[in-house]
Amino acid sequence: MSAEHPSARTLEAHFAGEPDAATEAHVAACEACAAFVASLKQGSADFLRAASADDFIDATLRKASRERPSVVPFERVLRARIYWGLAPLAAAALLLLVFRPQSGVPGAFDVPSQRASSPSAGGGTSSVIPETTFKGGFAVALIRERGGAQQRVVGPVEVVPQDRLRLEVALEGPTPLAAGALAEDGTWVPLIEASLFDGGTFFSEFSLRFDDAPPSGHIVVGAPEAVARVRLSRNPAAADGLRVIPFGAARP
Numbered sequence: 001m002s003a004e005h006p007s008a009r010t011l012e013a014h015f016a017g018e019p020d021a022a023t024e025a026h027v028a029a030c031e032a033c034a035a036f037v038a039s040l041k042q043g044s045a046d047f048l049r050a051a052s053a054d055d056f057i058d059a060t061l062r063k064a065s066r067e068r069p070s071v072v073p074f075e076r077v078l079r080a081r082i083y084w085g086l087a088p089l090a091a092a093a094l095l096l097l098v099f100r101p102q103s104g105v106p107g108a109f110d111v112p113s114q115r116a117s118s119p120s121a122g123g124g125t126s127s128v129i130p131e132t133t134f135k136g137g138f139a140v141a142l143i144r145e146r147g148g149a150q151q152r153v154v155g156p157v158e159v160v161p162q163d164r165l166r167l168e169v170a171l172e173g174p175t176p177l178a179a180g181a182l183a184e185d186g187t188w189v190p191l192i193e194a195s196l197f198d199g200g201t202f203f204s205e206f207s208l209r210f211d212d213a214p215p216s217g218h219i220v221v222g223a224p225e226a227v228a229r230v231r232l233s234r235n236p237a238a239a240d241g242l243r244v245i246p247f248g249a250a251r252p
Helices: 008-015 023-029 031-050 053-064 223-231
Strands: 072-073 080-089 094-102 132-136 138-146 149-155 157-159 163-170 174-182 188-197 198-205 217-222 243-249
Touching: 008 023, 008 031, 008 188, 023 031, 031 174, 031 188, 031 223, 053 138, 094 198, 138 157, 138 243, 163 174, 163 188, 174 223, 188 217, 188 223
Parallel strands: 157 243
Antiparallel strands: 072 080, 080 094, 132 138, 138 149, 138 163, 163 198, 174 188, 174 217, 217 243
């Protein structure tokens, strides 16, 4: 985030009613920040209308995971422990979130949190495909890492065990955004937490690493309120204006 906008946490506190004259004045004058706060209000309203008890528990655990370890489900009763650590990089501390699957459980995803420069091709070949542009001025692509080589792709993605996927997003200007992976069984894994992002290119906070039995599903990217509707409905077609990217195990 640039210094021109309050942080997402500050905007969330403003939405929750915490008094802050400077933030209130900024939101009143900034269209992008006002849109982000509006998306929080809409998401809250959608949640109250549609969320089940299970959804509420999931959301509570996900929020708590920012402060202490918790357990999240994924792909056929997968339970993965979340560990938080702090690692220095270029004189700055980066938060590292890792899903560590229990041994013998297929379909695991591990999620290192790091925004980096554009990945290189490593030791192998790289295929570059023009990114897909959204209405509103942003584009997405996927970086698939396999055997030490990285490939930048757009569209449906086939994966094999040990593949890793990371989302690349290019924005023309300040944009509220969220993204996640929705498995066929309805399980949700966040890739980009809802936040207001400045213009430029960046990579998703989290990546997906596939274990011995890669699941099928969809990666969804777009406005936080639209992504929230997909998360609650377990339906990738539940909202308009989203980029939906299918993924699944490669055919033999």
